[in-house]
Amino acid sequence: MSALKGPTLLFCPADRPDRYAKAAARADSIVLDLEDAVAPADKDGARQSVVRALLELDPAHTFVRINALDTPWGKDDLAALPAHTMVMLPKAGSAADVRACAPRAVLALCETAAGVLAAESLARTDNCAGLMWGGEDLIADLGGRSSRGPGGGYRGVVLHTRTQVLLAATAAHKYAVDAVHLDISDLEGLAVEAEDAVAVGFRAKACIHPSHVAPIRAAFAPTEAESRWAREVLAAAEIRGAVFRHGGRMVDAPVLAHARSVLAALESADDEPPSVAGNHTAHHTRK
Structure with a gap:
């Protein structure tokens, strides 16, 4: 991934091939999600749909979020993808995880305690193109209950993770991508998060719904x-x-x-x- 093509990365469930083209038309880049968006029984069929679609989708604008490499599906996902595919690697915990995806460019997700602590080494791995963070998986890994406090803002450990990912990626001259905003209807909250992402140096923000593309673009575009x-x-x-x-x-x-x-x-x-x-x-x- 020599350059991000814009500030929006829109997730699309990999088991919904009917949505691929629509998602690609709306966002700067798409993430075909084989991990959290697909039930275990549907993993193999979704993988086949992704492999077929990669023959037509623009590889410079398409990521595939594979399953974590320590799951029953991760290595099969990786083996099925062409070498030029840009991979989003969930729960990346070490530089070895990123290297295992080579020669594919990797956007590594720091969403576990191990991943956050390894952010610097992840970013400095040759085939790492950038880092992204995830608050919900992090809290689950920590055994916590909520990523946000009573006022709606992120708790301290999540903010620390966000900052750690930004610093590690930037120090290694890689891209830092801000996490998704899970409340689909909260466009105001999304815009505030996106504006803060711009202000501190994130290069893009991921999103889970097409309605989030416009507020993110508006935040990243200079006034x-x-x-x-x-x-x-x-x-x-x-x-x-x-x-x-x-x-x-x-x-x-x-x-x-x-x-x-x-x-x-x-x-x-x-x-x-x-x-x-x-x-x-x-x-x-x-x-």
């Missing part, structure tokens, strides 16, 4: 004010050098890096297919 500021600052830097004052604020190398990130995100948003982006209305926008 007019942000775009104008970035252009002004970078233009001023051409004349005034590396350190100067602009709008009452000191501008130096980190601020210029922020500005370049804004314009890069703007270019990425401009590349979205109009027919897809135009079919959705964001529920929440930044001011």
Whole structure:
């Protein structure tokens, strides 16, 4: 995976091949899910559907979430997939797990205590393209009961996991992907999470429903004010050098890096297919 193709990764149950093309048309990338979305009795049939579909789906926009390698299905999933397939590896616990998927590029899911503690080594594995985290599986692995507190925010251990994944991926120059928002109808909460993901440096956010694509895209796309500021600052830097004052604020190398990130995100948003982006209305926008 040389580059994420946009900020949205939409999960699609692998046992619903009738939904594959629809999901691919709505999101930047799709994740055909052979793990949690498929009952044990349906694993083999879903795997066959995925293998057939990979002949037609764009490999640069398609991930396959296989079953964990220590399950009865994981190794069969891996053996059935072409070498160019991008794999999402659930419950990745060690660099050896990632290497076992080679030569396939791997988006490793840090969703167990072992996986979180191994995030740095996972990210530094040659065929690791990025890291993603998962709060619900983590809490289950810890023997806990809830990933969120009474106010709806994530509990401390989950926030620690999110930060650990972001730091490990970024330090290894790999992509960090923010976790899904499980409340399908809570578009406001989703937008807040997505905006925070953008603010701290996540490159994309996964989602479980097509209605989540638009709020995520809206969060990752720079506002007019942000775009104008970035252009002004970078233009001023051409004349005034590396350190100067602009709008009452000191501008130096980190601020210029922020500005370049804004314009890069703007270019990425401009590349979205109009027919897809135009079919959705964001529920929440930044001011």
